[in-house]
């Protein structure tokens with residue numbers, strides 16, 4: 001809807017009314033169309049101001065409408081009518097002008113923004129392009145390079161940056177609607193033709209081809225296989241080469257291809273799934289909207305290894321005072337240098353002063369006595385963590401929350417050594433913790449609603465996507481990762497090379513193949529976990545290590561690599577070869593190829609040709625299969641949560657929605673049939689055996705994802 005009012009005698013004030021973000025639903029488009037026509041007709045009205053209710057201009061087209069048949073007045077002619085009008089129209093941009101909201105503002109003759117407003121064309125993040133004339137008007141206003149940047153990345157910019165780029169005419173610290181009314185009064189009677197962006201010629205850079213080539217390289221690197229950024233670049237190219245009306249046709253054609261694509265569906269699914277993940281609930285009825293989180297002003301971080309450093313940086317950047325604890329002077333010193341360096345670099349990038357005063361470094365746990373919450377990030381060893389938690393019980397205030405950054409250990413076992421099990425929760429960050437968006441919040445069986453609410457809210461404050469998960473080995477992410485890695489290792493035994501597996505996964509869209517990721521993380525991490533799980537030990541024959549352990553197929557290849565000192569990037573050699581220890585450029589290593597050949601010979605395995613299809617299906621379907629088991633076990637509340645863990649924590653290509661969404665898109669019956677096929681070929685790999693839930697869903701004719709949980713016999717939520 002849109003409200004119409006007259007102010008200052010001659011200004012029509014049109015207010016978009018569709019909380020929470022005044023999205024351009026059919027009703028809003030109808031309201032604007034009618035209100036603008038009314039203002040243009042009313043002879044008392046000399047100029048028009050467009051604004052949004054509740055201090056928010058507009059969050060763009062209504063994304064929920066994309067899944068339905070479109071109705072109501074379309075955006076393009078509505079915006080054209082505004083631009084072509086004979087009375088000046090000024091957009092008053094408060095808080096946000098995003099997507100269709102900014103396109104609407106670009107159709108206005110003037111734009112005023114509040115200093116705190118954010119502007120952008122994020123359609124690309126939804127698998128679309130700014131198809132309400134945005135790809136044609138913005139380049140005419142800012143020039144090609146800036147428009148390409150904004151449209152292909154979808155990034156939000158500040159009002160100040162928008163002013164520099166010429167996207168807004170004025171920025172105000174005061175009331176943007178009043179400033180817009182003032183501007184509207186001052187421009188009455190001025191010629192409007194120069195203010196109509198569709199009339200402008202697009203300013204062209206000297207090396208047009210070079211600019212586009214460079215952008216295409218960048219977009220392909222950022223999101224391999226994603227269609228929308230490429231289509232966005234093509235549409236902007238049309239603005240460079242064609243008159244406005246033909247450019248608009250090109251924009252529409254490109255949008256038509258994107259609009260019904262699987263990628264757009266996946267990206268829009270991710271938008272809503274990300275927001276749904278924050279809406280947690282526990283079996284006792286506690287929920288995100290009835291549990292009050294505690295305020296967190298001060299926090300302790302124990303352990304200044306890679307994880308602890310990143311966590312400390314996140315906390316400080318969120319305005320939380322931190323006490324960072326190490327056990328030895330040397331580690332404390334190197335941790336202090338690293339954390340300060342990260343804070344200084346970040347501050348320099350943002351042109352602010354580094355908040356170094358907000359963190360103190362100490363060797364004494366006693367310094368944690370007054371903090372609101374502690375995050376333990378010591379070495380992944382249950383005995384060590386237990387001793388830390390017992391000590392924290394003694395040192396911290398009785399109501400301080402105790403959190404562990406364990407990546408897979410039993411949170412309840414840790415809680416049991418404390419004097420406050422309800423105040424213990426897992427906060428599993430992903431490396432590097434100040435960069436990665438995912439936070440798994442592990443709800444132990446005794447974690448209180450207030451504790452869960454505090455951890456989830458703190459995650460959001462740190463800029464993370466917090467997902468509540470149950471307390472099982474590996475939680476959601478690493479429980480699934482183990483099986484994904486196993487498949488990759490088995491494929492090496494059967495005839496594939498690390499680079500072949502990685503290439504197939506990267507073609508699928510993963511930012512990095514699994515073997516490159518393993519090298520980056522360090523192969524010794526998994527080695528240690530396998531030792532702790534009793535899979536490696538003195539009874540393993542060092543010359544001929546068994547390929548069956550604990551009743552199932554086991555691949556000793558990564559252990560053999562570690563025994564050779566090939567630990568990944570840090571040692572300059574892993575599944576790949578690097579220039580030096582710490583090198584980043586992965587090169588195929590002929591030594592690995594010979595190593596694999598010898599291994600196959602030793603075990604009598606005849607290498608077979610493995611297709612890209614097999615690599616992707618085995619790696620990706622095994623993830624979804626375990627996801628179904630996780631749902632049955634009650635360790636995740638919904639398939640959307642599992643997908644968000646993979647998208648934000650494991651480099652899963654967002655335009656494929658997540659492993660569960662992907663399984664639904666491929667077709668559950670196909671996934672079932674392919675898993676059965678691979679399991680028949682590999683009966684000693686139990687995780688290739690289709691899960692009960694998958695079978696049941698296929699039996700029920702593959703219902704939509706929202707109905708999957710209804711097919712779990714007895715839901716026993718472990719959250």
Ligand SMILES: CCCCCCC/C=C/C(=O)SCCNC(=O)CCNC(=O)[C@H](O)C(C)(C)COP(=O)(O)OP(=O)(O)OC[C@H]1O[C@@H](n2cnc3c(N)ncnc32)[C@H](O)[C@@H]1OP(=O)(O)O
Pocket residue numbers: 020021023059060061062063064070075096098099100101122123126128129130131132255259272275276
């Ligand atoms: C052939 C058809 C041609 C059509 C032409 C199409 C051209 C234009 C396309 C577009 O405009 S696509 C949409 C572009 N806009 C965006 O991508 C913005 C999306 N929203 C956001 O980034 C954020 O929500 C926000 C606006 C920055 C606000 O963030 P905040 O953290 O304050 O709140 P949220 O929790 O994210 O959102 C609150 C609530 O609002 C819902 N919502 C937000 N934006 C939209 C939207 N554009 N459409 C529908 N719903 C939206 C969001 O889902 C939340 O709802 P609940 O989860 O609470 O129910």
